Amino acid sequence: MPPAAATNLGYTPPDGGWGWAVVFAAFISIGFSYAFPKSLTIYFKEIQEYFSVSYSEIAWVSSVMLASMYAGGPVSSVLVNRYGSRPVVMVGGLMVSAAMVLASFGTTIIHLYLCVGVIGGFGLAFNLQPALTIIGTYFQVKRPLANGLAMTGSPVVLSTLAPLNQFLFDSFGWRGSFLILGSIVLNCCVAGALMRPVKKKCNGAAAEDTGAQLSNLLTEESPSESRSQSCMHKFIDFSLFKHRGFLIYLIGNVVMFFGFFAPVVFLAPYAKHQGIDEYSAAFLLSTFALVDMFIRPATGFIGNTKWIRPRIQYFFSFAVSYNGICHLLCPLAPGYVGLVVYAVFFGLAFGMVSALLFEALMDIVGAHRFSTAVGLVTIIECGPVLLGPPISGALVDIFGDYKYMYYACGVFMLVPGIFFFIMHYYNYKKLDEEQRQSVTVEMRTSKDTLELKMSQDDKTAHETDG
Missing domain, CATH: 1.20.1250.20 (MFS general substrate transporter like domains)
Structure with a gap:
């Protein structure tokens, strides 16, 4: 972002x-x-x-x-x-x-x-x-x-x-x-x-020198604190829990994963429950997998365009919401043909989310913090991943029908999708404000530095004339 x-x-x-x-x-x-x-x-x-x-x-x-x-x-x-x-x-x-x-x-x-x-x-x-x-x-x-x-x-x-x-x-x-x-x-x-x-090619010697000078300055101010923070970041960067974009991503994903895998797990059983034979039910999964296979690289290509890349979080929000809508409409699909159509649209939706899932996180925290970020995200998500399908199965046991499970999964996907749209709009707005403030501060600093330098030059010239 x-x-x-x-x-x-x-x-x-x-x-x-x-x-x-x-x-x-x-x-x-x-x-x-x-x-x-x-x-x-x-x-x-x-x-x-x-x-x-x-x-x-x-x-x-x-x-x-x-x-x-x-x-x-x-x-x-x-x-x-x-x-x-x-x-x-x-x-x-x-x-x-x-x-x-x-x-x-x-x-x-x-x-x-x-x-x-x-x-x-x-x-x-x-x-x-x-x-x-x-x-x-x-x-x-x-x-x-x-x-x-x-x-x-x-x-x-x-x-x-x-x-x-x-x-x-x-x-x-x-x-x-x-x-x-x-x-x-x-x-x-x-x-x-x-x-x-x-093989790393540095962005420039000047930037490297500036970074080295800044690092040395920080070390001379507080060496023990600097070493402590460096050691902490080397293992787990808990400062990510203060990162606005990371928290938005994490909260939405925890809810989303309760309904992410269950529709795939129960697709074939749902078809059999409607009296469809085993081979035709298996074909639904094949259709889903085939569509999923082709939409992932296509999603990556679209996400890389100049129109989508600067605001890729909206694209991810759409993909999550689209999943929810598919699941909410699934029980309304008539007969086997309806399930085939659902498998196609679900394959598109699932593949889009899968292709953007980690790209969205990397876009938020940057590649340099991604390793720690994905580790923190996955350990928190293991709960929904483990409990999502059993909870969905319990709904089938309670109501004796799969449609309520699909309704629940639809809500679990649509709500975080809407949440992502709203919160990323807010986040993008805040980021634009922060960037404008940063540019203003930088311009003021440059102006003050230039005025100070001119003042020093005038003073030096005056002393030389004297």
Whole structure:
């Protein structure tokens, strides 16, 4: 949003070159992070029968994995700030691989919770945050496009893993499949190897000298406080909770995530509840995924245009509100054709939000603070991510109908969408005022400095004449 947020990196991002290889690596890493927990549901029925557990007990495997991925955000952010994206992603790939191999020897459902859910979830966290963060170090002008392309990894990897998992399940059962998946997910290590640190080209020697002088001045005033703040920022930057734009983003997202994933989870069951056969119900998910796959890069391209980029938060607000409207209208969709139309429009809405989700945050706090910001956001969001689908399922149990669940999800999306529109209008207005004040102060300072210099020159000339 504010120009300063985009330029505080201290160097000029290349906006291309090796950056596109980094986008490809992020595509793989982000794809596995979001698609892997969903793709494992193919094995749930056999695992449920093997351990003689209820559907709700087996469903917690994916929920714990997603919640661990979000909860591991701050840890991942600290490691990225300390060691960079490359080693963290590679360690994350090894963790998920080890988790799947260990899970293949599981003897109880608790074993799967610990291996797949906790260890695998933290491994995915080490894949997600570094992939999102490194894009901001390579791109500035083309950043929305780069983020949109990277986020496309989720539907692409999911559409690939879904049939692959079905083939592995039919051929090797769930234990053999978990072993093979443990080797497949090592591709995250390859992706991490591509994430080499950006070669920084400084914006200018004068700026560097000024920054060094300012840093030295601050240190001479209060060395202990400066070191303390530097150490604090190195780990977790809690000053973000005083950042107006960050708080707007955080409050809206916490509400939004209660209704973000549930409509996807219950789309096929809702169709079956209406008497639609299994294959036709599955086709709805395929339609949704296909539309989602193409709209993400398109959204990044649109967000990168000169008309949208300066006020991209409005674009994000529209995408969130559009989701809510889709869910509110879903129960009114007549028959199977109506559900296909809903799947198309929902795919558009879901893909737009997914493509803009982290770009909106990076736009608010700047790339230099994004790593810590995304860590704080994800650990707070893990609550709604974990509780959203069970709450929605409870509504279905209570009313015996899916329409109330879709109404609730529509409200959970539409309310924060409207909230975003109002608060970002206020935030943009305040930012414009602050920028005008900053320019005024800078002009006054320059004028005072010039007058002081002229006065000193006159005094020197007078003394010389004397």
